[in-house]
Amino acid sequence: MLLAQTVTDTANMDIDTTGQRDLIDIGRKLFKIKPRRKPGKKEVYFSILPLSTSVPGGSKAIVTSTTAGFYLGNRKTTYLSTVTFAPYLNFKGRYGLPVHSSVWTPDNTYNIQGDIRFLVYPQNTWGLGGKNSEDERLLVNFDYIRFYQTVLKRIQPFFYVGVGYNMDYYFNINTNVNGQTTSLKDFTQYPYGTTAGENSFSSGLTLNAVYDTRQNLFNPFPGIFANVIYRHNAGFLGSDNNSQSLYLDFRKYIAVGDNSVYKSVFAFWTYYWTTISKGTPYLNLPGIGNDPYQRSGRGIEQNRYRGNSLIYFEAEYRRDITANGLFGFVLFANFNSASELNTRHFTYVNPAAGGGLRVKFNKRSATNIAIDYGFSKGYNGLIVGLGEAF
Numbered sequence: 279m280l281l282a283q284t285v286t287d288t289a290n291m292d293i294d295t296t297g298q299r300d301l302i303d304i305g306r307k308l309f310k311i312k313p314r315r316k317p318g319k320k321e322v323y324f325s326i327l328p329l330s331t332s333v334p335g336g337s338k339a340i341v342t343s344t345t346a347g348f349y350l351g352n353r354k355t356t357y358l359s360t361v362t363f364a365p366y367l368n369f370k371g372r373y374g375l376p377v378h379s380s381v382w383t384p385d386n387t388y389n390i391q392g393d394i395r396f397l398v399y400p401q402n403t404w405g406l407g408g409k410n411s412e413d414e415r416l417l418v419n420f421d422y423i424r425f426y427q428t429v430l431k432r433i434q435p436f437f438y439v440g441v442g443y444n445m446d447y448y449f450n451i452n453t454n455v456n457g458q459t460t461s462l463k464d465f466t467q468y469p470y471g472t473t474a475g476e477n478s479f480s481s482g483l484t485l486n487a488v489y490d491t492r493q494n495l496f497n498p499f500p501g502i503f504a505n506v507i508y509r510h511n512a513g514f515l516g517s518d519n520n521s522q523s524l525y526l527d528f529r530k531y532i533a534v535g536d537n538s539v540y541k542s543v544f545a546f547w548t549y550y551w552t553t554i555s556k557g558t559p560y561l562n563l564p565g566i567g568n569d570p571y572q573r574s575g576r577g578i579e580q581n582r583y584r585g586n587s588l589i590y591f592e593a594e595y596r597r598d599i600t601a602n603g604l605f606g607f608v609l610f611a612n613f614n615s616a617s618e619l620n621t622r623h624f625t626y627v628n629p630a631a632g633g634g635l636r637v638k639f640n641k642r643s644a645t646n647i648a649i650d651y652g653f654s655k656g657y658n659g660l661i662v663g664l665g666e667a668f
Contacts, residue, residue: 378392403462420452547594592668
């Protein structure tokens, strides 16, 4: 049975751009460019945003965020496939080459997810738990290669199960930065993946289950998303340690009021991420901003809170400012709690809040330029990118 036979009003809606306006329309008008569309030809909807922003460990970097959206099947029965590439460089030997992809085959029969990264940068760490002050931090240098690949098969409308392979390789790990003498092991009091001079390699299989009624990952409206990932790092796959972890993710998008002119949505996101055995390397422990999508914790520095377990919640209100969808705004608040050293106790709650402006870059993929300002105790920052945070 095709998915089209069981769709609801909240999923797989054909994108109606009537009366909508984006930056591409404005550019075509300014430069008098006529669009060239060939009937029957599949299109790729690109959005490109060069910008300067902060990177983990401090300093500014030049980032070129590029997104591509495309349909591999009838858009009434097939979700929008997405690819995001956001390389950055700060001219001081720090750079990153991350590629994220989510490809939907015709009629949403399969979903193929990929996350590939090569990163060279320092990153601050505050140890485990939520007690340490902003000044109690250590700068850690490392290089990082990630290769995650997952294949999911639809077994019921909106429900998918599958398997994956996850590999994390941290190397050239050292804390010999700016005259620091403290080792990562002494600072964190954590035994795995913190020994000076040693690399950290994790390699494991995952079992995945997903329920997803969202039509568009760049700009979900409306729908539900739920994700379960069980990971088992194993010695026979080359992993330094046998270890297991569990990641539970739930998101809900609710339209409010009359959305025929001004889109108005409440969005909610919560996840619980935990190790369920010993052996997880320190840099792979649950940490704020290190979720699979690296979008959590706006207003909090990445890795500010880390533990054997982490719980997170965020709520956001999204609304158009103009009837043509060109401009919009968001207001958001989030909190997290990381388990304390050697315990599973959530003792401290760490809140953040903020707001942002939205500018429609590409109406056909519903991709926005997102300009967010977030703040928390001891930290504030501007986040600029393409697509919604979640």
